[in-house]
Amino acid sequence: MKLLKDRILSEGRALSKEVLKVDSFLNHAVDPELMYEMGKCFKEYFSNKGITKVFTIESSGIAPAVMTALQMNIPMVTLKKQKSKILNGDVYQTTVHSFTKGTDYELTLSKRFINEDDKILIIDDFLANGEAAQGAARLIEEAGAKVSGIGIVIEKSFQPGRGILEGKKYDVYSLARIKRLDEGLIEFV
Numbered sequence: 013m014k015l016l017k018d019r020i021l022s023e024g025r026a027l028s029k030e031v032l033k034v035d036s037f038l039n040h041a042v043d044p045e046l047m048y049e050m051g052k053c054f055k056e057y058f059s060n061k062g063i064t065k066v067f068t069i070e071s072s073g074i075a076p077a078v079m080t081a082l083q084m085n086i087p088m089v090t091l092k093k094q095k096s097k098i099l100n101g102d103v104y105q106t107t108v109h110s111f112t113k114g115t116d117y118e119l120t121l122s123k124r125f126i127n128e129d130d131k132i133l134i135i136d137d138f139l140a141n142g143e144a145a146q147g148a149a150r151l152i153e154e155a156g157a158k159v160s161g162i163g164i165v166i167e168k169s170f171q172p173g174r175g176i177l178e179g180k181k182y183d184v185y186s187l188a189r190i191k192r193l194d195e196g197l198i199e200f201v
């Protein structure tokens with residue numbers, strides 16, 4: 013997606029060989045028009061897959077996910093990064109390792125928002141090692157539903173996430189794919 017790549021080049025900051033900061037349009041400030049265009053791109057790619065819901069992981073996936081759901085005219089559900097206090101069988105829960113924080117968190121989904129007929133599109137802001145996407149997929153599959161696609165805003169293709177997800181036969185589509193990062197350097201695939 014050219015619009016996104018241009019924004020990454022003009023405003024993105026490579027903090028190291030591994031981490032890209034895009035605070036001015038995705039992770040802190042959010043550009044609604046850019047999110048709207050992203051929603052259109054995801055809809056175009058995933059439109060013929062019979063998707064029934066868009067799932068995302070709080071919080072930076074919410075903006076692109078809600079725009080995708082709007083374009084596809086289907087509901088959007090946010091997976092919460094919090095341990096449910098009432099583990100009375102009402103929620104699905106799985107442990108995920110955070111790439112940015114280096115710690116584990118519990119990803120939680122209320123059973124009210126999924127059923128086994130659902131075909132789910134997972135949307136997230138970044139793909140690194142694929143931990144967040146795999147955690148989301150575990151919750152969806154535990155509910156007996158299907159992961160029909162994974163849409164990523166920025167994929168760091170030099171990290172193993174895509175390979176791991178494709179190895180599990182998921183259809184991964186990324187709007188921007190980064191080949192190399194270094195201080196002051198951003199290179200696309």
Ligand code: 5GP
Binds near residue numbers: 033039141
């Ligand atoms: P993964 O679970 O694929 O290892 O990492 C993806 C998650 O970590 C995303 O949800 C995102 O929040 C965060 N993340 C991974 N790499 C980056 C990065 O380079 N920049 C930012 N801002 N977040 C990242």
